[in-house]
Amino acid sequence: MSTPSSSAGSIWFRYASPASFYPLAGQLIPWFGAAAAILALAGLYVGFFVAPTDWQQGEAYRIIFIHVPAAWMAMFTYLVMASWCAISLAFNTRLSAMMAQALAPTGAMFAFVSLWTGAFWGRPTWGAYWVWDARLTSTLILLFLYLGFIALRASIDDPRRADRAAAVLALVGAINVPIIYFSVRWWNTLHQGSSISMTAAPKMAHTMLTAMLLMTLAAWAYTIAVALYRVRSIIVEREALSGWVGALERPGEAGPTMAGAATR
Amino acid sequence: MSEWLAMGGYGFYVWSSYGMLAIALIVELAWLRHHRRESWRRAAAMRAERSIAATTRSGGTNR
Numbered sequence: 001m002s003t004p005s006s007s008a009g010s011i012w013f014r015y016a017s018p019a020s021f022y023p024l025a026g027q028l029i030p031w032f033g034a035a036a037a038i039l040a041l042a043g044l045y046v047g048f049f050v051a052p053t054d055w056q057q058g059e060a061y062r063i064i065f066i067h068v069p070a071a072w073m074a075m076f077t078y079l080v081m082a083s084w085c086a087i088s089l090a091f092n093t094r095l096s097a098m099m100a101q102a103l104a105p106t107g108a109m110f111a112f113v114s115l116w117t118g119a120f121w122g123r124p125t126w127g128a129y130w131v132w133d134a135r136l137t138s139t140l141i142l143l144f145l146y147l148g149f150i151a152l153r154a155s156i157d158d159p160r161r162a163d164r165a166a167a168v169l170a171l172v173g174a175i176n177v178p179i180i181y182f183s184v185r186w187w188n189t190l191h192q193g194s195s196i197s198m199t200a201a202p203k204m205a206h207t208m209l210t211a212m213l214l215m216t217l218a219a220w221a222y223t224i225a226v227a228l229y230r231v232r233s234i235i236v237e238r239e240a241l242s243g244w245v246g247a248l249e250r251p252g253e254a255g256p257t258m259a260g261a262a263t264r
Numbered sequence: 265m266s267e268w269l270a271m272g273g274y275g276f277y278v279w280s281s282y283g284m285l286a287i288a289l290i291v292e293l294a295w296l297r298h299h300r301r302e303s304w305r306r307a308a309a310m311r312a313e314r315s316i317a318a319t320t321r322s323g324g325t326n327r
Contacts (some may be wrong), residue, residue, distance in 0.1 A: 053272065060274035063281045068268060070285070109288050113294075117281040124277050224287075229296055233303040240307035250304050 018095050018235045019244045025228040030053065032225035036218050043214030051207040063121040064208070069216040071114035075106035077175050077223060082174040083166035095231075097163035098238065101153060102231035106223050108146035115139055121208075126190055135181040135191040138176055143170060145173040159238055 047065040054061040081103040086095035119129040156162035
């Protein structure tokens with residue numbers, strides 16, 4: 001990590017500027033988008049046609065292939081968002097605040113999907129769509145933290161002040177993520193314990209595990225693609241008055257020759 | 265086929281879950297495209313506003 005760190009560092013700083021990150025993000029989007037589609041199709045195929053019926057829960061368990069990846073993604077995205085917020089507060093960098101802003105809606109979407117699929121899995125297995133169990137309640141709080149982050153940002157006109165206020169909210173709320181993760185161990189919850197653990201062998205068939213991991217990777221690729229797409233829109237809006245955005249070609253409109261001529 | 269769709273009696277729960285995921289993805293992707301168009305529109309409006317402000321300011325000092 002001694003010699004390559006300087007070159008890696010310079011690459012890092014080069015892409016920390018919105019002007020150089022914008023085209024890089026544009027190049028990466030189709031790759032992550034295609035990866036998400038292929039992984040999801042493979043995951044659904046294994047999940048529905050290869051993985052066996054669960055001896056206890058019948059076919060209802062197949063909700064796991066979207067429920068667990070969505071719940072993991074919602075928690076992990078929050079940690080990534082909070083990390084970008086910490087970087088933005090510490091170094092006052094524009095792009096990191098924009099990345100946090102770009103991740104929030106997708107994190108909220110996955111938190112909602114994990115709650116919804118959990119409800120439709122809970123009804124046939126526990127007999128209730130919703131219970132005020134520690135895991136469910138803390139996941140609901142996660143959804144509200146995402147929505148609060150988005151609403152707080154939107155309510156402040158000055159983007160830099162909005163960045164700072166939202167970053168503080170995101171960092172304070174980060175305490176909720178370990179609470180969700182450990183809730184099934186700390187409290188006597190109705191929610192089952194983890195099927196996958198870092199320390200023990202998984203308590204499920206290999207094909208079930210394969211389907212779940214494929215769907216998890218699909219969720220990762222999707223989140224990266226969508227966040228990169230969204231951060232480009234955010235950059236266009238927030239850097240509107242900088243020369244380089246003015247020189248960009250507006251997508252889906254005008255010919256390539258019009259782009260430069262229109263603004264200069 | 266219909267037996268597969270029935271999901272051993274759990275079809276309603278399984279397809280309600282997968283259906284909502286599909287809706288959520290479609291809504292997010294549609295919103296994403298809308299957001300991009302809006303951001304370009306707003307950026308163009310901001311630049312137009314600035315150039316108008318610049319011309320009126322220079323016009324004012326000249327007179």
